[in-house]
Every structure is written in structure tokens, then in C-alpha cells.
Amino acid sequence: MKKMRLLVWIMLYLFVSACSPSTDAAKESKAILKKDWREIEETTKNKTVRMYMWGGDTGINRYMDDWVAPRLKKEYNIALKRVPMDAPEFLKKLSNEKRAGKDEGNMDIIWINGENFKNAKNNGLLFGPFVNKLPNYKKYVDAESLDIQYDFGTKTEGLEAPWGKVQFVYQYDEEKVPNPPQSFEELAQWVKENPGKFTYPDPADFTGNAFVRQLFYESSGNVKNILDNGYEEDFAQKNSVKMWDYLNEIKPYLWREGKTYPNNLTELDRLYSKGEVYMTMGYNEARAEKLMKQSVFPATTRSFVMKSGSLGNAHFLAIPFNSPNKEGAMTAINFMLSPEAQLTKLDSEFWGENMSLDPARLSAADQKKLQTIKRGESVLPAETLKKYLQPEIDSEYVAWLKENWVNEVVQNK
Amino acid sequence: MKWFRTSNPYVLLAPAVLITILLLGYGIVMAFLESIKYYNQPTLSVYRELFSDEIFITSILYSLRIAFISTILSILIGLIIVRSLYPILKDKFPKLIAWMPMVFPHFIWGYMLFLLFSQTGYISSFLNGMGLIKLPNEFPVLFKDSFGIGIIITYVWKEVPFVILMLLPVYEQLSNAQRELVYTLGGRRWDVFWHVERPYVFPVMLETFFIIFAFVVSAYEVPALLGATYPKMIPVISYEWFFGSDWTKQPYAFAAMFLLTIFIVLIVFLTYVFTRKGRIHLSQSSGSFHDLKAENSKYSRVLFFTMLGMTFLPIFILVLTSLVQRWGYGELFPSSFTTRGWYEMLWHGSKFTEAIYTSLGISLLVLLLNLLIGLPAAKGLAFHIFQGKSVVETLLLSPILIPSIVIALGVHLTFIKLGIANHWTGVVIVHLLPTLPYTIKVLRAGFERIGKRQEEIAVSLGAGAWGIFRNVYLPQLIPSIRSVVFLVTVISLGQYFLTALIGGGEVNTMAILFFPYFQTTNDAVIASFSILFAMIPIAVWLLIEGVLRLLIPKQPR
Numbered sequence: 006m007k008k009m010r011l012l013v014w015i016m017l018y019l020f021v022s023a024c025s026p027s028t029d030a031a032k033e034s035k036a037i038l039k040k041d042w043r044e045i046e047e048t049t050k051n052k053t054v055r056m057y058m059w060g061g062d063t064g065i066n067r068y069m070d071d072w073v074a075p076r077l078k079k080e081y082n083i084a085l086k087r088v089p090m091d092a093p094e095f096l097k098k099l100s101n102e103k104r105a106g107k108d109e110g111n112m113d114i115i116w117i118n119g120e121n122f123k124n125a126k127n128n129g130l131l132f133g134p135f136v137n138k139l140p141n142y143k144k145y146v147d148a149e150s151l152d153i154q155y156d157f158g159t160k161t162e163g164l165e166a167p168w169g170k171v172q173f174v175y176q177y178d179e180e181k182v183p184n185p186p187q188s189f190e191e192l193a194q195w196v197k198e199n200p201g202k203f204t205y206p207d208p209a210d211f212t213g214n215a216f217v218r219q220l221f222y223e224s225s226g227n228v229k230n231i232l233d234n235g236y237e238e239d240f241a242q243k244n245s246v247k248m249w250d251y252l253n254e255i256k257p258y259l260w261r262e263g264k265t266y267p268n269n270l271t272e273l274d275r276l277y278s279k280g281e282v283y284m285t286m287g288y289n290e291a292r293a294e295k296l297m298k299q300s301v302f303p304a305t306t307r308s309f310v311m312k313s314g315s316l317g318n319a320h321f322l323a324i325p326f327n328s329p330n331k332e333g334a335m336t337a338i339n340f341m342l343s344p345e346a347q348l349t350k351l352d353s354e355f356w357g358e359n360m361s362l363d364p365a366r367l368s369a370a371d372q373k374k375l376q377t378i379k380r381g382e383s384v385l386p387a388e389t390l391k392k393y394l395q396p397e398i399d400s401e402y403v404a405w406l407k408e409n410w411v412n413e414v415v416q417n418k
Numbered sequence: 419m420k421w422f423r424t425s426n427p428y429v430l431l432a433p434a435v436l437i438t439i440l441l442l443g444y445g446i447v448m449a450f451l452e453s454i455k456y457y458n459q460p461t462l463s464v465y466r467e468l469f470s471d472e473i474f475i476t477s478i479l480y481s482l483r484i485a486f487i488s489t490i491l492s493i494l495i496g497l498i499i500v501r502s503l504y505p506i507l508k509d510k511f512p513k514l515i516a517w518m519p520m521v522f523p524h525f526i527w528g529y530m531l532f533l534l535f536s537q538t539g540y541i542s543s544f545l546n547g548m549g550l551i552k553l554p555n556e557f558p559v560l561f562k563d564s565f566g567i568g569i570i571i572t573y574v575w576k577e578v579p580f581v582i583l584m585l586l587p588v589y590e591q592l593s594n595a596q597r598e599l600v601y602t603l604g605g606r607r608w609d610v611f612w613h614v615e616r617p618y619v620f621p622v623m624l625e626t627f628f629i630i631f632a633f634v635v636s637a638y639e640v641p642a643l644l645g646a647t648y649p650k651m652i653p654v655i656s657y658e659w660f661f662g663s664d665w666t667k668q669p670y671a672f673a674a675m676f677l678l679t680i681f682i683v684l685i686v687f688l689t690y691v692f693t694r695k696g697r698i699h700l701s702q703s704s705g706s707f708h709d710l711k712a713e714n715s716k717y718s719r720v721l722f723f724t725m726l727g728m729t730f731l732p733i734f735i736l737v738l739t740s741l742v743q744r745w746g747y748g749e750l751f752p753s754s755f756t757t758r759g760w761y762e763m764l765w766h767g768s769k770f771t772e773a774i775y776t777s778l779g780i781s782l783l784v785l786l787l788n789l790l791i792g793l794p795a796a797k798g799l800a801f802h803i804f805q806g807k808s809v810v811e812t813l814l815l816s817p818i819l820i821p822s823i824v825i826a827l828g829v830h831l832t833f834i835k836l837g838i839a840n841h842w843t844g845v846v847i848v849h850l851l852p853t854l855p856y857t858i859k860v861l862r863a864g865f866e867r868i869g870k871r872q873e874e875i876a877v878s879l880g881a882g883a884w885g886i887f888r889n890v891y892l893p894q895l896i897p898s899i900r901s902v903v904f905l906v907t908v909i910s911l912g913q914y915f916l917t918a919l920i921g922g923g924e925v926n927t928m929a930i931l932f933f934p935y936f937q938t939t940n941d942a943v944i945a946s947f948s949i950l951f952a953m954i955p956i957a958v959w960l961l962i963e964g965v966l967r968l969l970i971p972k973q974p975r
Binding site for chain 1: 645926
């Protein structure tokens with residue numbers, strides 16, 4: 006019994022004693038940001054950098070493990086450890102660590118954008134601003150462009166460095182859809198003529214929300230209206246009438262008569278791969294390439310964008326406030342922003358995703374290289390994509406659309 | 419070992435109770451505080467809002483309905499199988515077959531059934547190939563339907579083996595003499611069930627009912643995978659609040675799950691209070707093993723082969739899927755094969771080996787701790803009646819009645835402060851939560867069957883504590899320990915969320931390495947992983963089986 010009592014006391018002691026927070030952390034962060042770049046690179050030798058990122062794509066994982074990691078090891082002697090974890094999960098971990106006053110965590114780089122960035126920023130979970138320290142950022146990134154200054158309406162303020170850019174496109178099977186629609190109007194027409202062959206994911210899903218969001222742009226006349234207005238519930242309500250009408254109008258002609266929707270993009274892709282529906286959609290204009298190579302998608306898959314516009318956004322790399330190796334994280338991020346790393350990423354062999362760098366700032370040799378990279382037949386020409394590119398709006402709209410869709414569309418019988 | 423022999427139930431139960439309180443207590447308090455937003459101004463507005471929200475109410479009723487139907491069906495089917503098949507299932511391999519579906523995590527099982535039964539699934543495709551149906555949508559909508567048929571099918575298919583695991587030990591040691599007595603007195607089969615079996619079976623069935631019910635009503639993976647857009651089950655809604663982009667919604671997740679927790683724990687507590695007297699200890703068995711015989715052998719053989727089919731059909735489909743590259747709808751044979759799935763998985767090389775070792779190490783440690791804490795606690799519950807027993811029983815069962823997101827926050831904060839977050843020790847300790855209740859449950863039933871009398875005789879003959887444990891209890895507890903080994907490894911291996919949060923990426927188990935791939939569209943990759951994942955608990959099971967053979971003097975036969 007005595008031993009037991011002792012144990013209880015020890016436990017209590019640990020509880021209490023561990024609560025004292027340290028104040029050196031903030032100072033230390035400032036000191037790191039004062040160092041010049043050479044010093045930062047110097048201090049990273051022989052250390053580990055842990056990168057937390059979504060791990061559901063074999064191509065992306067292979068790019069990190071087989072291409073980035075060995076080069077970081079060779080050139081900087083940094084051991085890069087990729088930890089597959091979803092952003093909401095690692096942010097939960099991070100915010101708990103913040104609450105518990107843990108100044109030395111174990112995450113060095115996190116891959117985020119949109120709402121996740123907003124949450125991380127608003128809760129003080131990020132280190133920085135650090136991007137202006139990175140030589141490759143200063144040299145190759147167009148820091149003035151809106152899609153890098155704003156991440157879903159939230160100012161990035163140097164807390165995250167752009168890693169890549171993607172654009173929203175629709176995929177279709179050329180064999181079954183000889184003339185893909187060019188506008189939402191034509192899409193509605195097509196859906197009615199081909200009942201059961203189209204659907205979109207639940208807007209609680211990232212992709213489903215983007216689909217609805219584009220409709221919202223059209224419903225409110227112009228994306229500029231939304232951007233100028235910022236987030237306002239009244240505005241959203243007033244300008245969404247057309248959108249809900251549209252969605253309700255096509256509902257009976259959707260897959261399963263619109264009684265249920267795919268829960269996420271994976272499910273929609275599966276329906277498409279089995280031929281249950283004839284179209285799918287998603288961010289990353291080149292996403293179909295890999296899936297075609299794996300025979301998941303039919304080889305006759307092509308893509309299109311709506312003439313009314315296609316959403317594009319950037320995704321970013323950031324450093325947690327309690328990263329134990331901030332210098333290493335910066336060095337690794339700088340490397341991932343190098344033209345070499347970005348051009349390799351563009352290759353469909355690995356990832357097939359657009360660079361975050363400004364092509365005009367690349368060296369002549371790299372520009373040539375860029376032109377020779379063939380992204381694949383299902384990818385639209387760069388000019389077309391650029392022509393219809395539209396920015397993202399405040400991430401509050403994402404939540405608003407998600408919630409109201411249930412009331413306006415699902416429950417509307 | 420003095421500890422083990424002591425007759426003070428409080429001492430026997432102390433480690434288990436302490437661990438449970440330590441892990442749960444702070445978590446629940448934190449969850450409640452979060453749900454009333456204590457950091458701003460404490461308010462019950464979240465609860466008020468939930469109760470006036472039509473979607474939430476619909477969702478609660480929907481969840482309760484699905485949980486109730488799945489649980490009742492699982493228990494009835496499990497009971498029928500055990501009653502008719504226990505002589506067959508007594509053997510190691512038939513038992514392993516009956517338990518097999520348990521080695522697959524729930525969402526993998528759901529995914530397999532989806533491959534089989536969706537409108538473009540294998541069965542529909544086969545029927546089309548045979549010319550029996552023309553279009554996929556002529557096949558009935560079983561999955562992602564608004565009634566939740568797909569969810570129910572998955573749960574029943576998956577929980578029946580668990581019911582078998584819980585009920586089998588009871589039937590294995592039921593007295594045949596009593597049965598014959600009932601027959602001699604002119605009783606029928608129903609009388610036998612009612613008078614001989616029910617008193618022993620009923621308490622176990624009741625507990626099994628609560629365990630399954632609590633699990634189904636609060637588990638996220640299956641409804642997230644197979645559910646319809648509307649209505650959604652409560653756990654799906656709560657997870658969206660919890661992990662969603664709008665962090666101000668978190669209190670709603672805590673509130674919803676907190677309500678659910680209170681509801682279940684209260685019912686379980688009341689049940690314990692009311693059934694305390696009804697719980698009968700099987701005295702040292704007057705029946706013996708070898709005169710067990712099935713009541714109806716032809717019928718039981720059919721049943722056994724049905725069970726065999728139900729176990730192996732999805733597994734067969736999984737193996738096939740892992741090798742298929744393209745298999746068009748309506749084609750009787752796949753048009754091309756691939757080893758890509760296996761390649762993708764094994765390509766991980768060193769990471770992969772590390773994950774296997776980590777998983778094995780963690781599950782063995784968890785198992786060891788489970789036995790060390792569980793054996794005395796189970797003995798204490800089995801042989802003693804004491805003040806506050808119902809409270810202790812409820813407390814010890816509660817970790818599996820409480821959804822993990824409720825306690826995750828509190829546990830994580832505690833572990834960070836104790837310095838065991840981001841470390842394997844933290845992971846091992848947190849894995850005790852979902853495993854210890856099962857261990858205690860199963861071992862307690864084991865002790866109750868053995869009874870106290872043998873120990874008393876052994877003591878009077880001068881046996882020491884270790885001797886008693888090794889010669890009296892251990893050999894007779896083997897069936898229970900076998901179940902514990904199986905359950906604990908399966909549960910520990912399948913833990914994703916708690917491992918990710920507490921392990922924080924430092925502890926890379928199989929679940930951590932491979933769960934992300936469930937977001938790929940490539941079926942071959944998912945299927946290959948699922949197979950490998952399921953092989954680990956089987957390997958552990960065989961390993962322990964070997965150790966047990968060496969350790970135990972001889973099985974009494």
C-alpha cells in the first residue's frame with residue numbers, strides 16, 4: 006500500500022512540476038531570424054528534419070522519399086523524415102502542445118493551406134515570418150502576386166512559403182463524352198440528357214466544396230464582387246439563390262438521383278474508374294495522368310475547364326512555433342523551392358504538379374527545360390489554364406457553403 | 419506474487435482502477451469544460467443548440483437505431499453459431515477461422531463488402547456477366563443508402579466473431595449433466611436454453627451487447643466510408659466538428675460525444691446494479707470436455723461451412739483485388755493483372771520493416787501490461803463482493819464505452835506534461851485504454867468458471883502463490899488468455915488516431931504508415947496493404963500460442 010501511495014505522489018508531482026512554461030522560446034526564434042543565410046545553413050549539419058504531410062498519394066511520397074530526401078542528405082547532410090499525417094490532425098497535436106506549454110516539439114515542416122493555415126496563424130502556431138530569409142524565395146518567387154500574398158483570403162505574411170500551385174479541372178472519358186460541356190448551363194443540359202452519369206462530392210470535402218464554390222462565383226456574378234465584399238453572411242445568402250436553384254435543378258438527374266453523394270473525391274474517382282459516372286474533377290490539372298498510367302482511370306480520360314473560370318490556389322510549407330530544428334527546416338524548404346526540385350516535381354513520373362516559381366524568373370536553361378517537359382495528353386495547355394484561372398475567396402465561405410448545402414440541397418425534397 | 423494472492427479486492431483492483439482513472443478522468447473533465455467553453459464564459463448554449471437542432475436529433479435517432487439493430491443481430495447470430503458449433507469451435511483452427519474477420523480493421527472489412535455489394539461491385543458485375551442483370555442500377559442499393567443497410571451488414575459481419583469470442587468460453591464449460599437432467603425430466607431444447615444456459619450466458623450477452631452497442635454508436639470509420647449523405651451518424655458529424663476547418667465548432671463535438679458517453683455509461687452502470695445478484699459463478703465444472711456433442715450435427719455442419727464461406731469470401735476478394743489491374747464491369751475475368759499494389763507497399767523498404775517491428779514491440783508490451791494489470795483485477799472482480807463493486811465494474815469497462823476523441827485532448831495534455839508524448843511509452847500506455855477492459859472482462863469470466871475451491875485446496879496442501887497460479891489457474895485460463903492475446907493485438911494494431919496523436923509521428927506503427935493510403939483510388943494498393951495488415955495479429959497469435967505450449971505443464975483433458 007505504501008508503494009502505491011508513493012506512486013500517486015510522484016504522479017501528482019509530475020503533473021504540477023511540468024506546468025511551468027519557459028520564456029526563452031520566443032527569444033530564440035528571434036535570434037534565428039537574425040542570422041544570415043550562411044549561418045543558418047551551417048547550423049543544420051547532421052540533424053534531422055521532420056516533415057508532416059498528407060500521405061495519401063504514392064507519387065508525392067515517392068518524390069519526397071526517393072528524390073528530395075537523398076539530395077538533402079547529400080548536399081546538406083540533413084536527414085529528412087516524412088511523417089504521413091493529415092493537416093487537421095497534426096494541427097490538433099500542435100495546438101495541444103501549445104496549450105501544454107511545450108516549447109520543443111518534434112515537427113519541423115508542415116504542409117498546409119487555406120483553412121488550416123488560417124487556424125495555425127490565428128492560434129499562433131507558426132514560426133516566422135521566415136520566407137524572406139530563403140534565397141530561392143527571393144530569387145524565383147513572384148512575391149507580389151495575389152495567390153502568394155493571400156491564401157484563401159488570409160494574408161500569408163511570410164509565415165509560409167509556396168510549394169506548388171494547382172488548378173481545378175474536370176476529367177471526362179472522351180469515349181463516352183465526345184463534347185464536354187463548356188459552361189454550367191451546358192453541364193446542366195448534359196446532366197439531364199445523361200441521367201445518373203454525373204455527381205459531385207459532398208461539400209464537406211475539399212473538392213466538393215470547390216465545385217460548389219465555382220458555382221457560387223457564377224451565382225454572384227463575378228468573383229470580384231465576392232473579393233471586394235469579403236465574408237458577409239447576408240451577401241452570401243443573397244447571392245447564393247441561383248446556385249441552390251441550379252443544384253436542386255440537376256439533383257434528380259445526378260448519380261443515385263441525388264439521394265446521396267460521394268463522401269469525398271476518392272469515392273467520386275472510384276465511381277469514375279468503374280464507369281458509374283462519366284466525369285470526375287479535382288485540383289491539380291495533371292492529376293489524371295498518374296491514374297491513367299496505373300489503369301485506374303480509362304486511357305481515354307481528358308480534361309476541361311468551364312469558360313466561366315477555374316479555381317486555382319497555391320499550397321505552402323510552414324514551420325511550427327516549437328520546431329526543434331528551425332534552421333534545418335528553412336534549409337530544406339529553400340531546397341524544395343529550387344528550380345531543380347520544382348521542375349522535377351512538375352514531371353508526371355513523380356507528382357506532375359505546377360511550380361510555385363515564376364517561370365519568367367528562371368534561367369534560360371531552366372526555361373528551356375520547362376518547355377520540354379511534357380505533362381501528358383490529359384493536361385490542358387498552359388495558356389488555356391492561365392486564361393480561365395480564378396483566385397480563391399475567403400475560407401469562411403468554405404464553411405458557410407458546407408453548412409448551408411445540407412439545408413438547401415440535401416433536405417430539399 | 420503476494421499481491422496476487424491477497425484477499426483484499428481493493429488491492430487486486432487498484433492498478434487497473436488507477437490507470438483507468440488517470441487516463442480517463444482528466445480527459446472527461448477537459449471534454450466537458452471544452453463543451454461549455456470554460457475559457458470564455460461558461461455556458462450551456464452548445465447543449466441547448468444541439469437539442470434544438472433537427473439534424474442533430476435525426477442523427478442521434480438514426481445512430482441509435484443502427485447501433486441497436488446491428489447489435490441485436492450480431493448477438494443472435496453469434497449465439498446461434500456458438501450454441502450449435504461449440505464442439506467444433508473448441509479446436510484451435512476452427513476457432514481461428516471464426517475469429518478471422520476480427521483481424522481486419524473495421525473500415526477494411528467495410529471496404530471489402532463495398533467491393534462485393536456495391537452497384538458496380540463484384541456480385542453485380544458477375545450477374546451482369548452471366549446476363550442476369552443488364553445495368554448496374556438494377557442491382558439493389560445496399561451501400562450508401564439512407565437506411566444504413568450497408569453499415570449494418572458490415573457491423574454484423576464484423577461483430578459476430580466478437581460475440582463468438584465472448585460466448586464460446588461459457589459454452590465450452592457448461593455442464594452437460596445439467597442438460598441431460600432437463601431432458602430426462604421431459605424438458606425441450608428451449609427449456610435447456612432457459613434453465614441451464616441462460617443463467618450463465620445472459621450476463622455475458624448483456625455485457626457483449628453494451629460493448630458492441632457503445633462501439634457502433636460512436637465509431638467513425640464505417641459510417642464515414644459507407645454512410646449516405648443524409649442522415650449521418652453522430653460520430654461522423656462529431657468528427658467533422660472536431661477535425662473540421664472551423665475550430666469554433668469543436669465544443670459541439672465534445673458536447674455531442676459527452677452526451678453519448680454519459681448516456682451509455684449510465685445505462686451500463688444501472689445494468690450492473692440491477693443484475694449483480696443474477697450473475698452466477700460457474701462452480702468447478704461438473705461437466706467434462708469430452709462428452710460435448712453437437713445437438714444436430716448435419717445442421718451444424720452446414721452452419722460451419724456457411725461461416726467458413728462468410729469469412730473467406732471477402733478475404734478471397736481482397737487477395738484477388740490486390741492483383742487486379744483492370745476488371746471491367748460485366749467481365750467474368752479481369753483483363754489485366756498487376757503486382758503494383760504489392761510493389762508500392764514493399765517499396766517502403768526500411769520504413770516498412772521498422773513499422774513491423776514497432777507494431778510487434780508495442781503490441782507485445784501492451785499485451786504484457788494487460789496481463790499484469792488485468793489478471794489481479796479480474797480475480798478481484800470474480801471472487802469478491804465488496805462495497806462499490808458496480809462503480810468499479812462500470813469504471814473498468816468505461817474506456818471502451820467512451821469515444822476516443824472525447825478523452826484525446828486531456829490524455830494528450832497529460833502525456834505532454836509527463837514527457838511521454840511523442841514516445842513509445844506513451845503509445846503503449848494509451849493503448850491500454852481500448853484493450854484493458856476486454857482483458858479484464860475475458861479473464862474475469864475465466865476465473866469465475868474455475869472457481870475458488872481449487873485454490874483453497876491447493877493452499878491447504880501447502881502450495882505457494884506462484885505454484886497456485888502456474889498449476890491451478892494458468893492451465894485453466896488458457897482459453898481466456900488466448901482470447902485476450904487475440905483481442906489485444908488486433909485492437910492495439912488497429913489504433914490509428916490515438917497512436918498518431920500520442921506517438922506524434924515518432925512511433926511509426928503499421929497503422930501510421932499505411933492508413934494514409936486509404937485515400938488512394940488504387941484498389942490494388944489498398945487491398946495489398948489490408949492483407950499484410952491482417953497477417954500481423956495472426957503472426958502474433960501463433961507466436962504466443964507457441965510460447966504458451968512451452969510454458970504450460972499440460973493441458974488438462
